[in-house]
Amino acid sequence: MVSSETTNNVADELDTLLLRLQKLVVDYVKEGQNADNAVVRYYSPEDLYKRIDLALPDSGAGVDGKGLNHLDYDRLTRLNIVETFDLIKDTLKYSVNTWNPRFMDKLYAGTNPIGVVSELLLAILNSNSHVYHCSPVLSLMEIEVTRATAQLLNMGKDSGGILCPGGSASNLLAVVTARNKLYPSIKSKGYMPRPFNADADYGVLKLFTSSHSHYSIDQAAQVLGLGLDNVVKVPTDDEGRMLVSELERLLQESVARGETPFFINATSGTTVMGAFDPLDKIARLAKKYNCWCHADGSWGGSAVFSDQVTRTKDWFRGSDLVDSFTINPHKLLGVPLQCSMLLTPHNGHVMFARTNSIKADYLFHGNAVDLGAATIGCGRRPDALKVFLAWKFYGKQGLGQRVDRALCSASEFMDLVRRRRGFILVKDPCPFLQICFWYVPESIKDQVDAWKSQSDGGALGKIAVVTRTIQQRINHSGAYLVDHAPLPGVPDFFRIVINAPTVSVDRDLVGLLDRIESVGNDVNWEKIFEQ
């Protein structure tokens, strides 16, 4: 049925394709590494549809129309005009080049050579880390890398964890685990009070998280049927850190109302400002009120790889006291997307399996190294390999130096913003790697000068328009990708994320401020404000 010729052709076909692709991807990286190239050739969806062939054909294109397709040499041939590699070239051409250090829009950056290697390795293995006998090496790597990372957080010798498809998924698993562990009857009977759930030993369940925390906590609450209204948003200080006194007040009030607080989320590196909540104090309050304490370190958690950080900052004080901790190496450590870990001091993946697993005899035959049982999914990408390999390649030191370098660049950038006329830091100093600021063009300075002290609504609105207008023009030019961000009570501001190790302060960051200023001077603001 399958000739040996066909069989060999699969490897040959791969060889041919990889050789051809290698030149494209290396050129793409070179293009990205030259920061003067565009980060993206921006087109609206309507325009992009015209530039790239997105029709899905009945017959395949194959490679060069020469029929290397190994399914059927005779029938699947050159019926399609557009070749696969033309499409690949177009995909590269019109995508965001994340290797460019001027991609500063999100909390991830481009990856690195060993990251690409690890993805290629995963592609070749096409493995699934649900059961050990299908992914023996990858399962052990997952156990080792989660244990080692949990130990950086001082979670002790029984610590460990599990990989989830992203930070939101890790946070969701944390909430599910907390609920099932504290109120196990919900797993079988559902989240209903008596008499619907005769075993109900709780009032309305409440989650506590800061007003600056990530929306995945709200998503978890709505998915779990707890309801968005039962997420209590704790006020923060002006740096974005949860106010512990407010947390305690809100916990007391909740208990007084007969509710059942059960989950407190602390954030280690908030999405907008980069603030670190005080883990030690929050964890102690959690214990007092019989709550699970989770830390969402999706963004900032990776800073624990830096000795300089753990020596000089209090960001991880109390990390040994939390019940679970999310870290996304795909953000700050440059590991390719997706790579997120949920860590715990309480017996690692075994605890997650015991709390959340469901009897599925056809998959799990009782092996303790079958990691899939610890998740709420089934099949799973072995993402652990990627952070494992990055650690082997760079060492903890190398990963920590990446963090240090980013912090150093961020600090220098903050200085630049601070000293430059027309630029105002939202919070000085910025707590982490997001530099947040407003820019007031010289031409409208008089109009908005007093906005900060007087809370002039009109001036506030103008500043927001300035931010969004300049940001959009810069992004659409492709020179940089940067984001604007909102916070209650203040106008939208620029949020510049410093992450890639190839960011140059003199070239990329001074250049960004120059460009903001230059766009700001070019725009006729009166005309914009009228619209």
Add this chain to the structure above:
Amino acid sequence: MVSSETTNNVADELDTLLLRLQKLVVDYVKEGQNADNAVVRYYSPEDLYKRIDLALPDSGAGVDGKGLNHLDYDRLTRLNIVETFDLIKDTLKYSVNTWNPRFMDKLYAGTNPIGVVSELLLAILNSNSHVYHCSPVLSLMEIEVTRATAQLLNMGKDSGGILCPGGSASNLLAVVTARNKLYPSIKSKGYMPRPFNADADYGVLKLFTSSHSHYSIDQAAQVLGLGLDNVVKVPTDDEGRMLVSELERLLQESVARGETPFFINATSGTTVMGAFDPLDKIARLAKKYNCWCHADGSWGGSAVFSDQVTRTKDWFRGSDLVDSFTINPHKLLGVPLQCSMLLTPHNGHVMFARTNSIKADYLFHGNAVDLGAATIGCGRRPDALKVFLAWKFYGKQGLGQRVDRALCSASEFMDLVRRRRGFILVKDPCPFLQICFWYVPESIKDQVDAWKSQSDGGALGKIAVVTRTIQQRINHSGAYLVDHAPLPGVPDFFRIVINAPTVSVDRDLVGLLDRIESVGNDVNWEKIFEQ
């Protein structure tokens, strides 16, 4: 801060690494394509720990210890003995080689050259398909490939969908969507009856699914706080198809008890037997009882790519009537893990966004092509590219032929099993691509001959022991990876999944039966039974 030399070195480093890896991976594919090689060199976790260096170092290994590491040339050098490529070689050596057609254990197989190319492309892009401006091309590909697949299911011109990290995640999103759409107050107030949720217009919510369905439906129920006890398992016929009459009876009884049925899951290709539930009849009942009708086609849904299937089988009759449909191209279509789509006729991803999204101003600035809003996650791997590229490369025809070839091999294999002495099909014919059978060694034939008709408990137990013993010996030998499966009331049986297009009936499948027989003859069964 970063010299141009360092900058160029990133691309050069990638070039070097890829060149070096290419030979390894092509050799690995060649090894896998020679079916006589081991599928896996099996070791227990304890033994594997001794054979592969899994310690995570403080300093990085770099490449060849020559310091290509671009973070810091001076400090990160040859401190580690084991080089990264030795580790990669070991990873390949001790992993399951899914390119080997004798990997028949799970519902996925090895991928193919264009699959590897698509993963490498994703690695290079390191993109995140939450917002359009970060993933313009990939977002449009996702919209097009979900629309095109939904249209194969006759879901109409407004259909489309969204990619999720696996079939369980797609099924979970389907249940969340159904609940939020039918009972929107739960999203904000939580799943509580009055007076806790003053807007509650439901009794205890109930899900219906067949007793042969995948455990992800149960997982969804427990995650959502609906409770495992509120999943109603509908009996099946002896092929594993949901009995519609039983479904209706159970719905009526539930309503009579004052409960609120809201979700019916039909399975298109069950995990163990491969049965297809009758979508048309189930969808009509769902409508009658105001339930959301979901089809879990994680495994069998991809068969819709085959014209032969849609012409000659009734598997997809009624696919136009369901509210949502899960398809995992990473299973039957050879797309690399993970790739799962959740499809709907009700306005595609826009419906998912409207139903499930949460205001997160710092990420979503109001763009309708920001697909992340349609998920319960945030960041997301752009897995759609992989099925898009496979479709472009092979065409719908090529993908359909892969299905046809598998069905043809499965049918031939079934014939072999049927005709061979000592082998008994669990259900004749097997409905899909899983060939399920028992094997009774000649030496114990007399002891267990009457087991099927007489339900002799002792004999049943012996057959289960035979299945598990032979399966484990074959798997540990590495010659094949196959699975055993349980079903209530019958002893464990072999479940052989036919998927890879490189499976040869004469070589791989005859060879498997020979091996089962030969192990069966070698074992001293009396001794095993005594244990």
